[in-house]
Amino acid sequence: MSINLPEISDVALVSVVGNAYSEKARCGTVSARAKELAGSVGYTQDDLQSIPDAAQLGVGCGNPVASVNLKGGEILIDLGSGGGIDVFLAASKVGPNGQVIGIDVSPDMVDLARRNAKRQGLKPPHVAFIQASLAEPLPITSNSVDYVFSNCVINLLPPAGKSNLLKEVNRVLKPGGRIVFDDILAKQPLSEDIRNDLRAYVSCIAGSIQVEDYKTLLDTAGFLDARFVETKNDLQAICSGCCPKAPAPATLDVNSLVASYQISAVKSNASNAENAPTSPLLRWWDAYPTVKSTPSLISQDELADLVRSETGSQSDFAVIDVRRNDHAGGHVRGSDNWHAQTFYDDLPAFFEKYRNTSRVTFYCGSSSGRGPRCAGWYQDYLNETGTTTSAAYVLQGGVKAWLAKFGNEDRFVDKD
Numbered sequence: 015m016s017i018n019l020p021e022i023s024d025v026a027l028v029s030v031v032g033n034a035y036s037e038k039a040r041c042g043t044v045s046a047r048a049k050e051l052a053g054s055v056g057y058t059q060d061d062l063q064s065i066p067d068a069a070q071l072g073v074g075c076g077n078p079v080a081s082v083n084l085k086g087g088e089i090l091i092d093l094g095s096g097g098g099i100d101v102f103l104a105a106s107k108v109g110p111n112g113q114v115i116g117i118d119v120s121p122d123m124v125d126l127a128r129r130n131a132k133r134q135g136l137k138p139p140h141v142a143f144i145q146a147s148l149a150e151p152l153p154i155t156s157n158s159v160d161y162v163f164s165n166c167v168i169n170l171l172p173p174a175g176k177s178n179l180l181k182e183v184n185r186v187l188k189p190g191g192r193i194v195f196d197d198i199l200a201k202q203p204l205s206e207d208i209r210n211d212l213r214a215y216v217s218c219i220a221g222s223i224q225v226e227d228y229k230t231l232l233d234t235a236g237f238l239d240a241r242f243v244e245t246k247n248d249l250q251a252i253c254s255g256c257c258p259k260a261p262a263p264a265t266l267d268v269n270s271l272v273a274s275y276q277i278s279a280v281k282s283n284a285s286n287a288e289n290a291p292t293s294p295l296l297r298w299w300d301a302y303p304t305v306k307s308t309p310s311l312i313s314q315d316e317l318a319d320l321v322r323s324e325t326g327s328q329s330d331f332a333v334i335d336v337r338r339n340d341h342a343g344g345h346v347r348g349s350d351n352w353h354a355q356t357f358y359d360d361l362p363a364f365f366e367k368y369r370n371t372s373r374v375t376f377y378c379g380s381s382s383g384r385g386p387r388c389a390g391w392y393q394d395y396l397n398e399t400g401t402t403t404s405a406a407y408v409l410q411g412g413v414k415a416w417l418a419k420f421g422n423e424d425r426f427v428d429k430d
Contacts, residue, residue: 024172027215028149031170032119034216038071039097039122048072052099055196055247055274056080061103066130069097075166075218075252075274076196076245079103087111088160089294091186093148093179094118094167098127102134104163105141115294115301116143117152128303137359139293142301149175154186158294162187164195166252169222170215176223180235186294187281193237195277198222198249204271214266217253222272237279247274302358305390307397309406312375314419317409320373321347321426331373335413336388343417344427346377346409354384361395368392370403381412 022030043051049062051072061077062070079100084090084107092101095116105114118124127143134141146153149171162183168176183193200222214220223231225242232240250268295301320331333346336354345351352364368374374392378385386408393406409416420426 024149024174027172028119028147031216036120036122039120039126042068043072051252065099065102066133068126069099069102069130071097073166075198075247076276078163078165078194078196081276082194084108089113090161090163091159092116093164095127095143096123098130100163100165101141105136110140113139114141117146119147121145138301144300148179152182152186153296153300154294155291155296156185157188158291159186160188160191162193166196166198166218168195169198169218177231180231184236184281189281190283191281193279197275197277198272199228199275200224200272219253219268219272232279238282240279243276245274245276249274298355299387305387307390307393309389309393309408311410312407313410314416317375318426332368332371334374334376336376336378336384344429346416347426347428354388357388358391361391365395368404369401372404373407374404375407375409377409377412379412380414381408385412
């Protein structure tokens with residue numbers, strides 16, 4: 015698969031890498047082999063026994079979590095989080111008051127990691143996995159993160175992507191925040207044949223850069239005290255088996271070309287920072303699956319007919335207010351309150367309560383965000399379970415339109 019990589023756009027190259035690792039997520043790795051590879055780069059038996067087998071795919075080149083003395087309550091990001099191995103190990107160290115967010119370009123990897131988190135009983139905000147390209151701006155608030163980890167991922171980005179990501183990492187770190195990356199670096203300039211081999215690229219070889227080039231990128235991004243420690247892990251098996259559909263060429267002597275390093279650096283304490291944000295996620299819903307369904311709208315008058323009906327019962331309809339802290343002005347009469355930010359995790363209980371309610375209408379302030387999202391998640395759940403006795407709807411215009419029309423009529427409005 016020798017091609018002229020310079021002719022591929024950065025976006026296309028990121029897509030190729032994402033597709034390769036999606037295939038890895040779908041196929042998995044034989045557990046014994048994955049444990050062997052993980053043990054070869056620094057994971058202990060205690061580490062591996064504490065996480066789901068499917069979280070370890072044998073694609074890392076080090077163990078970044080082991081080298082840091084994490085504290086309870088700290089906030090961490092894992093770039094290229096895969097099946098979740100480093101996220102789960104870090105979560106046990108920062109405790110229930112800490113937060114660990116895994117970011118991966120592959121939707122299949124994110125799905126796998128979320129399934130693994132569910133097996134561990136972990137959920138947002140303590141542990142979250144979000145799908146996003148590392149070559150694009152990170153969906154993380156500025157100055158919100160204590161540590162950023164990465165394990166054999168930065169080398170997979172094109173040159174501009176590497177530079178942009180490190181600047182983004184500096185942005186999201188708190189002043190004094192640190193990075194700990196395990197990565198693969200080139201021992202010497204690689205030949206054009208290797209640089210242009212897509213298999214070698216996907217296998218973390220062709221995209222590797224030398225120490226001085228990496229240090230320049232860190233300096234340009236604003237990091238201080240950069241340190242490079244060669245960990246001397248055997249990369250022949252790691253690079254040859256990371257992606258079965260695109261294995262590194264068997265003729266390559268991987269350890270003669272590249273080496274494993276652990277890289278650390280710090281963001282300046284003098285960095286300008288506003289007040290600490292309340293959440294590191296720019297959008298809380300990124301931590302949950304994308305809605306697939308588009309529930310129907312119900313008009314103000316249609317819902318009013320249901321509310322005023324003396325024969326109405328739970329089997330006929332229910333009204334769900336998904337707002338949390340913005341209740342001023344009142345609610346649709348008879349509303350049940352289920353907060354949007356925790357709704358997805360509460361779906362099994364919600365389903366049990368409303369599975370036989372024919373029309374379940376959701377609303378928020380204007381029904382343009384939280385209301386449709388929660389309605390969509392509920393309809394997706396109904397579709398996945400084959401349930402036809404209930405359906406999700408969205409109140410057109412939300413509670414704002416409802417109060418504008420019926421705000422003075424007690425039979426239609428409940429006040430706090």
